[in-house]
Amino acid sequence: MNPLEGKKLIVAVTGGVAAYKAAELVRLLGKAGADVHVVLTRGGARFVTAVTFQALSGNPVWEDLWDARMPNNMAHIDLSRDADAIVIAPASADVIAKLVHGLADDLLTTMCLARDCPLLVAPAMNRQMWEHPATRRNVACLNADGAVVLGPDAGEQACGETGLGRLLEPEALCEQVIGFFAPKLLAGRKVVLTAGPTFEAIDPVRGITNISSGKMGYALALACARAGAQVELVSGPTGLAAPAGVHRTAVNSALQMRDAVLAVLPGTDVFVGVAAVADYAPASVAEHKIKKTQGEMVVTLTPNPDIIAEVAARDDAPFCVGFAAESQDLDRYAEGKRQAKKLQLVVGNLVQDGMGRDDNQIILYDAAGRHPLPRAHKSVLAQLIVEHFASLLAAYLEARTGV
Ligand code: C5P
16 A cells, blocks of 8 residues: 555645655655645745645645635644645755754744644755755754654755755655655564664774764664654764664674674564674774874784674574665676675665765665665655565564464
């Protein structure tokens, strides 16, 4: 069944040229089974009229905080009460700033503050506005407050400039909203994940590490929790907050990560190794800061254990999902890694496509072959990865127990 079947969605349209795409989005969401109700801000109404949205949604359009059509005159409360989500598309820089600060000076912002349903926000603005430190702060805050940020896309903008800030295309947006409503596929399952980098100390102030934001691992942990799993996240150092519904163990080194994984492994159905584990660690850690005056410094490195390979080699191995971030030849390296480490699934991406970004372009590799996914926000990709391994899980676990 389509996840949007029977869902009530509020699509809010704010002021921006991309408002024209919202018309198509409303049509597509309706086609996918949702009951769509449009809220139009004053700015949004300058670009596309309520008539268009009423015709496409088949429902009255709401523009005013004081709309007398609501018997109790409380549109800001009643509209969202039985809604499954509010989708703001396009979301201007202005409305994002207002949401972050809890302003409530029109129907949309008041409704968002009073809502008890998820909020999906699809930004659209000039690339300089998107890159501005104020917008960066606001978007980070919006994420931390639990909103799902969809996009933006990169490309040519209405102003003639080129860069990040375009509203996602209506088809991609609709796809992401559908992904958001994916069902509880991991109910009763236990999932252990590693995420982030590891930090291998040289002395009290220095160390070697890998570049990893932890975003994909945290998004996957959240997606597993949303899918109903008990989730243990073993995380190297990141600046990210533990996702809702996830138990996190914080570690620094690969050895600590391995120990923490083995401690929570009993009873695990799925192990997902997202962490960028350092392949080597200094053979010994200096007790005191090594002084520059000591001249040339030589650090002897010893290999770290391969955590996922060790987990996958166990007799009671869970379903193992590895990651392969490569800079070239993705198919060969990712599939090679899957076979060498005896993993059931490998999520491959080119580092230049996703490193540190909120979105990524990935390909899944399993025993049946390669499965490319569309470029999407990491939270949406996480959902798609979960759907993929959940579909293979029962057969794997049955074979493992010999049922
Ligand atoms: O071999 P490579 O490091 O590219 O493999 C990446 C995959 O292996 C990821 O899933 C990563 O989390 C896992 N890995 C691990 N322990 C290591 C190195 C990598 O679990 N020491």
